[in-house]
Amino acid sequence: DAGIIQSPKHEVTEMGQTVTLRCEPIFGHNFLFWYRDTFVQGLELLSYFRSRSIIDNAGMPTERFSAERPDGSFSTLKIQPAEQGDSAVYVCASRDRWTGKETQYFGPGTRLLVL
């Protein structure tokens, strides 16, 4: 039973570049969540999807951040252009529509460093 797959594991980029992070949720999971861990405030919810629809993206820090889930399976989080303050670990989570809201499964995260 494969867990959540996030790629890349590490990303180092320069200010002004475009960063695209990818998340493959557990197969069949309808809900997908993007979090950011800045190690100061813990995990912050950026946005989440039910199937291919964004339900809430109020946590996106700026318009430089966008998330998509075009076919309801994998999702991408794009930062364009990246800034130094975006350096953090970006964590994806998913859950099945039939399980309780507490049963979110988390991926290992992508560690982003913006120079």
Added chain:
Amino acid sequence: QQQVKQSPQSLIVQKGGISIINCAYENTAFDYFPWYQQFPGKGPALLIAIRPDVSEKKEGRFTISFNKSAKQFSLHIMDSQPGDSATYFCAATNFNKFYFGSGTKLNVKP
């Protein structure tokens, strides 16, 4: 504005001792309070959780104490073991939105 405040940031406990991590929240709409355990290189994994109509929940060596009037809840790890060394996050949720504490790095000394 942090919805859930967690303390301490780090904790060192001797093997066999009790580890205690505390969290506080403000929003009375929260209706579920999970704790997550995270090992290096892994995502957080659900450890134990409680609902506000219960004051205590115990699963093995892990116990959540919940004080609704004080809007506080805590995780107690009895007979702490070196294998418990990890980062622990508390969270509070309503609907699908999880709000996490800033994490506590626990180190259990052998």
